[in-house]
Structures are given as structure tokens and as C-alpha cells.
Amino acid sequence: MTACIGEPISWLRLERFALGAPDPAIASHVAACPACRQCLAQIHDDVVALPPLEVPTRLRRPQWRRRWLAPVFAAAAAAVVLVVVLRRPPPPGDDVASATIGVKGVGEVTLELVRERGGAISYEARGFAPGDRWKVVVSCPPSASAWIDVSVADGITIDHPLAAAQLPCGNRVVVPGAFTVTGTRANRVCARVAAAPGADAGTACLTLRPE
Amino acid sequence: MLRSREDAVDVVHALFADLIPTWTSDVDLPYLYRAVTNRCLNLVRDRGTRARLLEREPTAAAPVGRVRLDDEIVGLGLLAALTERLDEPHLHVLVCRFVDDMTQDEIAAHLGVSRKTIGKRLDRIREAVTALRGHEEAS
Numbered sequence: 001m002t003a004c005i006g007e008p009i010s011w012l013r014l015e016r017f018a019l020g021a022p023d024p025a026i027a028s029h030v031a032a033c034p035a036c037r038q039c040l041a042q043i044h045d046d047v048v049a050l051p052p053l054e055v056p057t058r059l060r061r062p063q064w065r066r067r068w069l070a071p072v073f074a075a076a077a078a079a080v081v082l083v084v085v086l087r088r089p090p091p092p093g094d095d096v097a098s099a100t101i102g103v104k105g106v107g108e109v110t111l112e113l114v115r116e117r118g119g120a121i122s123y124e125a126r127g128f129a130p131g132d133r134w135k136v137v138v139s140c141p142p143s144a145s146a147w148i149d150v151s152v153a154d155g156i157t158i159d160h161p162l163a164a165a166q167l168p169c170g171n172r173v174v175v176p177g178a179f180t181v182t183g184t185r186a187n188r189v190c191a192r193v194a195a196a197p198g199a200d201a202g203t204a205c206l207t208l209r210p211e
Numbered sequence: 212m213l214r215s216r217e218d219a220v221d222v223v224h225a226l227f228a229d230l231i232p233t234w235t236s237d238v239d240l241p242y243l244y245r246a247v248t249n250r251c252l253n254l255v256r257d258r259g260t261r262a263r264l265l266e267r268e269p270t271a272a273a274p275v276g277r278v279r280l281d282d283e284i285v286g287l288g289l290l291a292a293l294t295e296r297l298d299e300p301h302l303h304v305l306v307c308r309f310v311d312d313m314t315q316d317e318i319a320a321h322l323g324v325s326r327k328t329i330g331k332r333l334d335r336i337r338e339a340v341t342a343l344r345g346h347e348e349a350s
């Protein structure tokens with residue numbers, strides 16, 4: 001990798017420059033410095049439009065988009081050179097696509113459910129029908145490992161369809177096994193997460209509803 | 212700061228994942244910058260994560276160290292060592308000045324403290340680096 005020919009320019013300043021802030025000193029440096037030119041090109045390549053955020057009707061606040069989109073774009077540019085993909089923001093309540101908790105000894109743990117229906121995979125779906133297969137997916141800091149016990153409750157009974165397991169953390173780690181949900185009642189799928197069996201645990205839950 | 216694109220994406224994503232469900236609207240860009248910086252520092256401070264980041268650093272997204280503290284490039288290793296010697300306010304100044312290359316005036320405005328305070332914190336940071344290097348040479 002080529003080194004900077006002089007005093008290196010910070011990512012923040014390069015990003016400001018890439019966003020149109022005039023700076024003759026940076027312009028002349030970049031023109032002469034292959035390393036910084038390469039970084040600037042990387043920043044240009046990484047700038048992508050974020051998908052529009054939809055606010056659920058029942059929580060719509062007219063000022064929300066105007067006040068949030070600018071920080072969203074700016075933070076994406078200012079943090080590092082990165083692409084932030086924000087999926088539809090989950091409204092508070094039962095129909096969220098994921099649930100996040102903090103667990104002692106593990107860190108931040110996010111629970112997601114994946115539905116397989118006729119070969120189609122969906123992370124967002126929360127409606128169940130006969131024949132659907134569901135898998136539990138967790139994300140947690142890669143340096144940790146987590147003990148996970150999954151339960152499914154329909155208000156009458158509680159099942160443990162998957163064997164409790166100690167899993168290495170990472171992005172979207174799949175808990176081994178799959179289960180189906182039947183009946184006409186909403187089912188609450190909960191993952192009890194701890195650093196190890198018997199340790200302080202946290203519980204994240206998502207609700208599935210019959211279609 | 213992290214020299215790892217994947218970890219940086221995770222940090223920003225996690226921040227918004229925490230903010231959006233609360234529908235908190237009274238945040239601005241300086242808040243987001245501070246929040247991201249805090250989370251990055253926490254990652255670097257965590258010994259397990261730090262080892263992974265340091266292992267990745269040579270092949271990660273950092274082509275060159277970008278900003279120097281005196282004659283030394285502020286890389287992940289130095290940043291990690293300083294997280295154990297400096298408190299949060301000093302670490303924020305360190306990042307603003309030697310990672311993002313803000314001026315003292317910009318840092319003062321960003322953190323809401325006087326330029327004199329920033330100057331004092333920079334002196335303390337330089338002392339910490341000197342002490343760190345002295346300790347390394349002695350050992």
C-alpha cells in the first residue's frame with residue numbers, strides 16, 4: 001500500500017471534502033498524493049443513498065424525517081467510510097423484526113426469526129401458516145459466546161422446540177434446528193441468553209401471529 | 212479509528228438500532244459523532260475485541276496511519292494502550308485531534324468546553340504517550 005507523501009489527511013477531512021466542502025489545501029494534496037487519492041476514491045465509491053425510512057402511521061411524526069435524515073447521511077459519512085443499510089425501522093410493539101437486549105458477559109444480543117415458506121426466506125415476516133419453518137438467529141459481539149434457550153408460548157403451553165446450545169457469537173448466528181408453529185393464537189418466541197448455563201440471563205422475545 | 216470496515220458498520224448500525232425504536236428525535240450530528248466515538252472506544256478498550264482488531268489491522272481498511280501525534284502515527288495499538296491511561300474526556304480529545312484531525316477550536320466547539328481546556332487535555336495526552344513509551348523502553 002502506498003504511503004502518504006506528506007502529512008496524512010484524516011478520514012474526517014477527506015469525507016468533508018468528498019461531500020463538497022471547499023478546501024484548496026486538500027485538493028492540491030490529493031492531486032499529488034496517490035495514497036490520499038485512493039482513500040478519496042474509496043469514499044466516493046462508498047457513498048450510497050440510504051433507503052427511505054418509513055414511519056408507521058400510528059406513530060407518524062411529521063418532523064421526523066426532516067430532522068433525522070440529515071444526521072443519518074452525515075453519520076454514515078463521518079464515522080468511517082462505510083455503508084449503512086437500514087432496513088425498515090421497527091415500530092415499538094409486538095411486530096418488530098428484531099429484539100435487542102444486553103446480557104452480562106455477552107454484550108448486546110439481537111434476536112431475529114427467519115421464516116422459510118416454499119423455499120422463500122424472510123427475516124421480516126411475522127405471520128405463520130401451516131408448513132412454515134422457523135429458525136432463530138442471534139447476533140452478538142464476536143468475542144463472546146452465548147448460551148441460548150429458545151421457548152415458544154401460545155398463552156396456554158410453553159414449548160422448547162430447540163435444544164439449548166452454547167454458540168460462538170457473530171453476526172446472524174443460527175441456532176441449530178428449526179420449528180413450526182400451529183394453531184390460531186399468537187405465539188411468543190423467546191430466547192433466553194446468558195454467557196453460560198446458570199449465569200445471569202436476559203430474554204428477548206418476538207411475536208408470531210397466524211395468517 | 213477501528214481500522215475495520217465491518218466493525219465500523221456494526222457500531223453505526225447498532226447505534227441506530229438502539230435509537231430508532233425509542234423514536235428519540237432530540238439528537239444532532241455532534242451527539243451521533245460522540246456516540247459512535249464512545250462505542251468505538253469501548254470496542255478498543257475491550258481486551259477480547261482489541262486483540263481481534265489488532266490482528267486484523269494489517270490487512271484491514273487502513274492503508275496508512277492518517278494523523279500523527281508529534282512524530283507518531285496514532286494507530287490502533289497506541290489508541291488501545293491509551294484507553295487504559297486516559298479518562299473519557301481525554302480520549303474524546305485524542306480521537307478528535309489525532310484521529311479526525313480537528314483543530315482545537317473545532318474540538319472546543321464540539322465538546323462544549325474552552326479552548327484552554329482542550330490545550331490542557333492535549334498536554335495530558337502527550338504526557339501519557341511519553342510515559343507509555345518510557346514504560347515500554349524500560350520493560
